[in-house]
Amino acid sequence: MPIELFLDAISDGFVALDADWKITYANTSAGRICGLMPETMIDRNYREVFAGLAGALFDVQLRQAAERRQLLEFETHYLSCQRWFHIKVLPLPVAGLAVFFHDITERKQTEAERVEAVACERQAQHEAQTLHEVAASIAGEAEHELQRREAAGDATSLLGAIVDSSDDAIISKDLNGVITSWNNSAQRLFGYTAEEAVGRSVAELLIPQDRQEEEPKILERLARGERVDHFETVRHHKDGTLLDISLTISPIKDQQGRIIGASKIARDITERRRFEKRLAEQAHLLDLTGDAIIGRNRQDRIVYWNRAAEELYGFTREEAIGQISHELLHTEFPEPLPTILEALWRDSRWSGELSHASRSGSRIIAFSRWVAERDDKGELIRILESNNDITERVHVQEELRRANLDLEQFAYSASHDLQEPLRTIKIYSQLLTGASPGAAETTEFLGYLRDAATRMELLVRDLLAYAKVNQMERPLEPVAASDALAAALGNLAGAVAESGAEITFEELPAVRVHEMHLQQLFQNLIGNSIKYRDPHRPLAVCIGVRRDNESWVFSVSDNGIGIAAEYKEQIFGLFSRLHNSDKYSGTGIGLAICQRIVERYHGRIWVDSEPGCGSTFHFSLSR
Secondary structure, three states: HHHHHHHHOOEEEEEEEOOEEEEEEEEEHHHHHHHOOHHHHHHOOOHHHHOOOOOHHHHHHHHHHHHHHOOOEEEEEEEOOOOEEEEEEEEEOOOOEEEEEEHHHHHHHHHHHHHHHHHHHHHHHHHHHHHHOOOOOOOOHHHHHHHHHHHHHHHHHHHHHHHOOOEEEEEEEEOOOOEEEOOOOHHHHHHHOOOHOOEEHHHOOOOOOOOOOOHHHHHHHHOOOOOEEEEEEEEEEOOOOEEEEEEEEEEEEEEOOOEEEEEEEEEEEHHHHHHHHHHHHHHHHHHHHOOEEEEEEOOOOOEEEEHHHHHHHOOOOHHOHHHHHHHHHHOOOOOHHHHHHHHHHHHEEEEEEEEEEEEOOOOOEEEEEEEEEOOOOOOOEEEEEEEOHHHHHHHHHHHHHHHHHHHHHHHHHHHHHHHHHHHHHHHHHHHHHHHOOOHHHHHHHHHHHHHHHHHHHHHHHHHHOOOHHHHHOOOOEEEEEHHHOOOOOOOOHHHHHHOOOEEOOOOOOOOOOOOOHHHHHHHHHHHHHOOOOOOOOOOOEEEEEEOOEEEEEEEEOOOOOOOOOOOOOHHHHHOOOOOOOOOOOOOOHHHHHHHHHHHHHOOOEEEEOOOEEEEEEEEEEEO
């Protein structure tokens, strides 16, 4: 049965309120309570519709239920129709409140008449005692006493009629659990007539075998004078089916205040339990999915956050609920948010890539699908957002894009830089053909050939190093950066000594990078500092590190010749050289290798420099 049909069929009044306290649904019973057609109540503030009910108690309870996100129950009097109601306020899963109105006017009248009847009975007993003590009293007083007793009997009869007309099953039992009264609603609920039920024990008649321990515990509490409120359990129907029941049980006392039994009010909550079970199953299904599912209301506040969202972003459900989603996750949108929302309102759906920040600060790329849920008037109620983590795929695609660019650059360099030493070898080989053996020019030509061959060897070696960067597997355990620096300085010991460089460094952390890659980074950057030193002052090189969120940012600073601003990006290209090879040796691949290593670990490398003042190379690596 659709939930709307179910809600419209129940005898209790029901309204749903949104976050702005406006009615979004009202059943027929709710309309009957306030004297309006249900459809005329929609989109109106509850204060306007229930003018005779809204007040301090009602308002406070509604707001407490909304703030605490928990069920609240209370009783209040509706002045407009002079009726009493038992109100249940239940926060809805997404936003707003569900409010149930159960008419308890008859119960209240019964309670009042019960009090009056008991008072009459006590008065009658007092008068009877007086009559016994003054047996010689006049007949008029005896007649008056008789009338009082008849009034008490009439009140008791009225009480019985009210009990039988109640919508709830009302049952009384003695302290042994034997049923002593059974109203008509008890017959409707459990299927037994009063003749079948009275005189039998509750445990035998109604309680399933696996719940037999409940009745002794209830009787113990009643014997101590305690009341049992809204105890939810399961009971048998006459036909064997199981019913979900809410019980409220109160002790019954005699005139001397001794507990002689109990009155029990039983309410069928089977349908409510089924509804709750459906909601729980739906939430469970969303928790089983691997996608992070986020529900947002019209104010963009999170109202649902599944287990996958907890695992992906690091925030618990309790931490996320109520937060504005794009503020919590520091969302970076592919286009302005108003443009996205315009498409969502137009098409009821949107999809695209978003960048989110996890609790740890790391960035997550998600393929996000948004679906808009609307009411009958087409107004947006909430947005369901499904996010699939594609961070690794995006990184792979980026690496592939860079690899393709590298391939293009390599092809260009191979046709240019590699051919330069080959042309030298070819020219001087031809000149050697016509030269005399042992002549001075022969030795000179051989020197040129040797230099060209050496340069060719260095180019091929560095190209191989560049190509092998992505072949090493990522290490499972962090490695000490200080060990990698020590190895690099060992390899550069000769150059350091020759240049007279002063090398200083801080204590360095451990990072999850292959040690050979880290050594190559330090060696290339320190080697560049030595190569491009200023001849007019002693070389000073400093290696430092600082923490930046979830990354370590290393730095290699020197007081060398520096780099002009227009070349700060160009220097990281393959075979990129700013100076003539006659003055500064090298292949122009060293910084390209550094960049490839850093990007292999999703880091970044850049340089701050000023000509004549030195350079500081920075590179970031995940902690």
